[in-house]
Amino acid sequence: METLTLGPSGTYSHRAARAVADDGDIEFTESVTGIVEAVAQGRSARGVVPVENSIEGTVTESLDAFAEYDVAVVQEIVTPIRHALLAQHEAFELVASHAQALAQCRSYLEANYPEADLEAVASTARGVERAREDGTLAAIGHPDNAGGTLQTLAEDIQTRDSNATRFLVVAPSAEQSRAGSKTSLIVYPNRDYPGLLLELLDPFAERDINLTRVESRPSGERLGDYVFHIDVAAGLYENRTVEALAVVEDLADAGWVRRLGSYDTETVV
Numbered sequence: 001m002e003t004l005t006l007g008p009s010g011t012y013s014h015r016a017a018r019a020v021a022d023d024g025d026i027e028f029t030e031s032v033t034g035i036v037e038a039v040a041q042g043r044s045a046r047g048v049v050p051v052e053n054s055i056e057g058t059v060t061e062s063l064d065a066f067a068e069y070d071v072a073v074v075q076e077i078v079t080p081i082r083h084a085l086l087a088q089h090e091a092f093e094l095v096a097s098h099a100q101a102l103a104q105c106r107s108y109l110e111a112n113y114p115e116a117d118l119e120a121v122a123s124t125a126r127g128v129e130r131a132r133e134d135g136t137l138a139a140i141g142h143p144d145n146a147g148g149t150l151q152t153l154a155e156d157i158q159t160r161d162s163n164a165t166r167f168l169v170v171a172p173s174a175e176q177s178r179a180g181s182k183t184s185l186i187v188y189p190n191r192d193y194p195g196l197l198l199e200l201l202d203p204f205a206e207r208d209i210n211l212t213r214v215e216s217r218p219s220g221e222r223l224g225d226y227v228f229h230i231d232v233a234a235g236l237y238e239n240r241t242v243e244a245l246a247v248v249e250d251l252a253d254a255g256w257v258r259r260l261g262s263y264d265t266e267t268v269v
């Protein structure tokens with residue numbers, strides 16, 4: 001099945017996409033929003049996007065794209081991230097990588113290459129391509145990207161050993177599923193009063209549904225107005241989830257509630 005992910009070839013997203021697609025079916029683009037948009041518009045059957053890292057937190061562009069485009073989430077992929085420093089030689093001046101990778105390796109770079117400039121590029125593999133062509137650049141990426149002109153100068157340079165990233169697999173909204181142990185929801189109450197968030201979360205607590213993530217993102221309508229991204233450890237096939245959602249929908253009757261669907265998690269090493 002044709003699957004679009006963040007490229008070029010060799011990104012962590014590419015590695016995650018291999019868990020759900022044959023390598024020959026994977027295509028690349030350099031925009032997370034572009035991936036979600038392509039799936040929503042039927043130009044791609046599946047998309048794989050990074051959503052959250054254990055060190056650096058949310059990939060806000062992905063969440064905002066889920067709020068903007070109508071798509072379903074059909075699977076979660078969790079993968080450990082081990083970064084390598086890749087360059088032609090030690091004498092580089094600039095490190096080019098994805099903003100999250102640069103942030104995840106901040107301490108290592110400050111301690112070992114305090115003089116180096118940092119440049120955020122669209123993906124780790126884009127930085128690798130640049131470093132392959134230009135000896136003044138180093139890249140941070142998966143060690144498998146070494147070879148040719150590029151050597152591995154250091155491995156495991158992320159701040160903590162437990163660096164994991166969650167990726168979500170998106171599909172056209174018609175493929176939204178009720179089966180799975182987790183569910184992603186987006187709630188826009190279009191209201192503001194004391195205790196609103198408490199009221200939105202209480203229906204889950206009352207039914208013993210664990211929340212695995214709550215994230216507020218600006219709605220873009222006005223300052224202080226938020227869209228809430230809520231993930232729960234329960235499926236839409238369960239009565240307790242349907243009941244909790246009915247209460248949430250009442251509370252958000254001036255706005256909207258989107259069910260991205262239920263899905264299972266796969267860990268890929």
Ligand SMILES: O=C(O)C(=O)Cc1ccccc1
Nearest residue numbers: 011012013098100101123124
């Ligand atoms: O740039 C990549 O390789 C990505 O897939 C995004 C990313 C960056 C850093 C950690 C995890 C995912």
